[in-house]
Amino acid sequence: MAARRATRWHIAVFLAPAVLVYTAVMILPLFGTLNLSLYRAEGFVGLANFRTLFGDPHWSEQFWNALRNNVWFFIIHMLVQNPIGILLAALLSSPRLRLAAFYRTAIFIPTILSFVIVGFVWKLILSPIWGIAPSMLQAVGLKFLFQPFLGQEETALTTLALISVWQFVGIPMMLIYAALLSIPDEVLEAAEMDGITGWSRFWKVQLPLILPAIGIISILTFVGNFNAFDLIYVAQGALAGPNFATDILGTFLYRTFFGFQLQLGDPNMGAAIATAMFLIILAGVCVYLFAIQTRLRRYQF
Amino acid sequence: MKKPIIAAILATTALAGPALAQDPVTLTIESWRNDDLGIWNDTIIPAFEASHPNIHVEFAPTAPAEYNAALNAKLDAGSAGDLITCRPFDASLELYNKGQLADLTDLAAMANFSDVAKSAWQTDDGAHTFCVPMASVIHGFIYNKTAFDELGLQEPTTVDEFFAVLDKIKEDGTYIPMAMGTNDQWEAATMGYQNIGPNYWHGEEGRKALIAGTQKLTDEDWVAPFEQLARWKDYLGDGFEAQTYPDSQNLFTLGRAAIYPTGSWEIGVFRPQIGDAFEMGAFPPPVQNAGDTCYISDHTDIGIGMNAATAHPEEAKEFLEWVGSPEFAQLYGNALPGFFPLSNAQVTLDDPLAQEFISWRDQCESTIRSTYQILSRGTPNLENETWNASANVIRGTETPADAAARLQQGLESWYKPGEAAQ
Numbered sequence: 001m002a003a004r005r006a007t008r009w010h011i012a013v014f015l016a017p018a019v020l021v022y023t024a025v026m027i028l029p030l031f032g033t034l035n036l037s038l039y040r041a042e043g044f045v046g047l048a049n050f051r052t053l054f055g056d057p058h059w060s061e062q063f064w065n066a067l068r069n070n071v072w073f074f075i076i077h078m079l080v081q082n083p084i085g086i087l088l089a090a091l092l093s094s095p096r097l098r099l100a101a102f103y104r105t106a107i108f109i110p111t112i113l114s115f116v117i118v119g120f121v122w123k124l125i126l127s128p129i130w131g132i133a134p135s136m137l138q139a140v141g142l143k144f145l146f147q148p149f150l151g152q153e154e155t156a157l158t159t160l161a162l163i164s165v166w167q168f169v170g171i172p173m174m175l176i177y178a179a180l181l182s183i184p185d186e187v188l189e190a191a192e193m194d195g196i197t198g199w200s201r202f203w204k205v206q207l208p209l210i211l212p213a214i215g216i217i218s219i220l221t222f223v224g225n226f227n228a229f230d231l232i233y234v235a236q237g238a239l240a241g242p243n244f245a246t247d248i249l250g251t252f253l254y255r256t257f258f259g260f261q262l263q264l265g266d267p268n269m270g271a272a273i274a275t276a277m278f279l280i281i282l283a284g285v286c287v288y289l290f291a292i293q294t295r296l297r298r299y300q301f
Numbered sequence: 302m303k304k305p306i307i308a309a310i311l312a313t314t315a316l317a318g319p320a321l322a323q324d325p326v327t328l329t330i331e332s333w334r335n336d337d338l339g340i341w342n343d344t345i346i347p348a349f350e351a352s353h354p355n356i357h358v359e360f361a362p363t364a365p366a367e368y369n370a371a372l373n374a375k376l377d378a379g380s381a382g383d384l385i386t387c388r389p390f391d392a393s394l395e396l397y398n399k400g401q402l403a404d405l406t407d408l409a410a411m412a413n414f415s416d417v418a419k420s421a422w423q424t425d426d427g428a429h430t431f432c433v434p435m436a437s438v439i440h441g442f443i444y445n446k447t448a449f450d451e452l453g454l455q456e457p458t459t460v461d462e463f464f465a466v467l468d469k470i471k472e473d474g475t476y477i478p479m480a481m482g483t484n485d486q487w488e489a490a491t492m493g494y495q496n497i498g499p500n501y502w503h504g505e506e507g508r509k510a511l512i513a514g515t516q517k518l519t520d521e522d523w524v525a526p527f528e529q530l531a532r533w534k535d536y537l538g539d540g541f542e543a544q545t546y547p548d549s550q551n552l553f554t555l556g557r558a559a560i561y562p563t564g565s566w567e568i569g570v571f572r573p574q575i576g577d578a579f580e581m582g583a584f585p586p587p588v589q590n591a592g593d594t595c596y597i598s599d600h601t602d603i604g605i606g607m608n609a610a611t612a613h614p615e616e617a618k619e620f621l622e623w624v625g626s627p628e629f630a631q632l633y634g635n636a637l638p639g640f641f642p643l644s645n646a647q648v649t650l651d652d653p654l655a656q657e658f659i660s661w662r663d664q665c666e667s668t669i670r671s672t673y674q675i676l677s678r679g680t681p682n683l684e685n686e687t688w689n690a691s692a693n694v695i696r697g698t699e700t701p702a703d704a705a706a707r708l709q710q711g712l713e714s715w716y717k718p719g720e721a722a723q
Binding site: 260262 | 539683685
């Protein structure tokens with residue numbers, strides 16, 4: 001006598017708070033922004049804002065410049081932050097390392113610092129006038145290596161990207177560290193029986209097992225970098241100097257949406273830029289989900 | 302636009318009758334100058350109330366960054382104060398156009414102000430004035446007098462002398478010749494380009510010609526200040542590219558730099574920091590040839606207007622007349638050294654450096670920053686582009702001619718001279 005099961009109301013009831021809150025604070029504003037980008041002060045204009053953004057040389061030049069800088073910002077993170085994070089995690093998980101908890105905490109601390117503090121501290125460290133960087137270099141006779149890194153078009157963006165790496169290297173480190181710890185000892189012991197130890201154990205056994213974690217970190221870095229704004233704003237201001245060399249999509253959006261100095265805010269063009277950012281991030285995430293994640297092999301222990 | 306005036310006139314007749322002893326009317330002032338709260342409460346308001354016992358004034362400032370938004374919201378909701386502190390140019394013009402600021406063209410005290418002083422709070426055609434000018438800031442160069450005496454230097458009056466002085470300071474090596482950095486960009490434009498520029502474009506003449514379209518930013522008079530800025534590079538401190546505005550201030554107040562291109566608002570900041578460490582002096586931007594008329598940027602920064610919806614227009618106007626009077630100019634100028642009253646009245650300032658700055662008004666012609674009126678309404682924004690261009694020129698990454706051409710091209714893309722008045 002299999003009576004039909006009653007409608008399972010509890011599922012909807014338990015899901016409701018999260019769905020409602022998420023809809024109210026994320027989904028509605030998102031659609032509000034998309035909608036805003038189709039209007040101007042005079043009314044509905046279709047895609048005219050996007051035609052201005054990509055067609056008008058004054059706008060498109062700034063947009064592509066910001067996008068280029070953003071891509072470079074991301075590349076630095078992928079090439080520096082994540083390999084260092086993996087390396088640190090590998091070192092930390094070594095059973096012979098003493099004081100591992102201390103290192104772990106010390107490396108993770110910058111992550112919980114405010115952007116304002118990080119930006120300000122690094123600006124002071126690198127200041128050609130008061131900074132300790134020039135005097136430390138002088139002490140070892142390398143003063144000629146010092147440049148006003150944050151003030152030159154060639155070096156400013158890379159410097160800021162490296163500061164951001166310094167701040168956030170703790171996150172990939174922690175995630176990889178957790179992934180490394182979750183590899184059962186049996187697997188490692190079996191490898192040892194086969195004569196695989198030391199670095200080759202890392203390359204041949206551990207690394208393949210943590211690839212899914214690396215994938216997640218890459219996508220988090222991608223989303224984080226293309227939404228970045230705070231550090232650049234704190235260190236270089238809304239005009240992202242020198243000569244827009246550090247302008248990324250976030251600062252471009254801020255300047256346009258809220259206005260700056262005598263420039264009045266333009267919510268509609270700002271929304272158009274925000275929409276473009278959303279689409280870029282969406283495209284990146286889709287590439288990851290469909291082209292990369294599906295090919296990663298997972299191992300169940 | 303006419304309605305508020307009629308309302309004001311009607312209110313006047315209504316109030317004129319019973320002028321017997323009454324409780325004082327309370328007027329509230331909206332302002333972003335929360336730094337000045339003490340000065341208003343302790344000095345300015347008591348002085349006004351002493352001579353106007355029928356009016357009680359309250360100064361109610363908001364944080365500077367929130368002021369525009371908060372004020373707009375209050376005006377729309379009808380809860381704004383009776384008196385409104387006015388930002389210069391477009392922000393206030395917009396309020397007037399919406400009918401939220403009353404027309405004050407007929408205020409008797411307006412006669413105490415020059416056209417330049419009023420231009421920040423007028424319609425584009427200059428026919429209506431809606432705020433009483435309160436204060437301006439003057440650009441120039443502050444220098445370390447003790448260092449100048451030590452090196453046997455005189456205040457330069459011409460550009461050649463200026464660079465000769467810079468050369469000597471550089472040769473001596475004790476001091477950084479000039480404290481300025483390009484990291485924050487605005488100093489390069491505001492304290493650089495807008496500081497020395499008026500001497501080249503002849504102040505108001507050039508500024509108005511630019512708005513009228515008879516001059517272009519690529520004309521010799523507008524490129525020349527960039528050419529001078531490009532020469533500054535050699536006299537700035539090591540790593541000036543990454544030097545911020547507070548860095549420059551500190552370099553000067555610590556006595557490490559000899560000359561500081563600036564505006565008068567620094568007087569109040571520098572005085573307590575420097576103390577007796579050294580003596581400060583100031584000179585106006587040097588002219589091209591000895592004997593040339595000098596021009597200074599005497600930039601209109603703060604005004605005060607009347608909420609068109611105020612319940613006490615008569616008392617508010619009384620207060621505004623007082624703000625336009627020599628008595629107010631005297632009080633305000635001394636309470637805030639470096640913020641100069643815009644009134645034509647002779648004002649005696651106690652601070653010697655402030656006296657020096659204000660004395661240039663007699664020797665030189667006054668003008669305001671060239672990018673502020675009308676020309677920064679569109680995209681790309683001329684003021685912000687000028688920041689970028691000035692910083693580039695000082696760093697030597699863009700030639701003066703290229704920078705000027707880029708600014709002109711950006712301006713032409715949206716600004717059609719002659720349409721401004723509409």
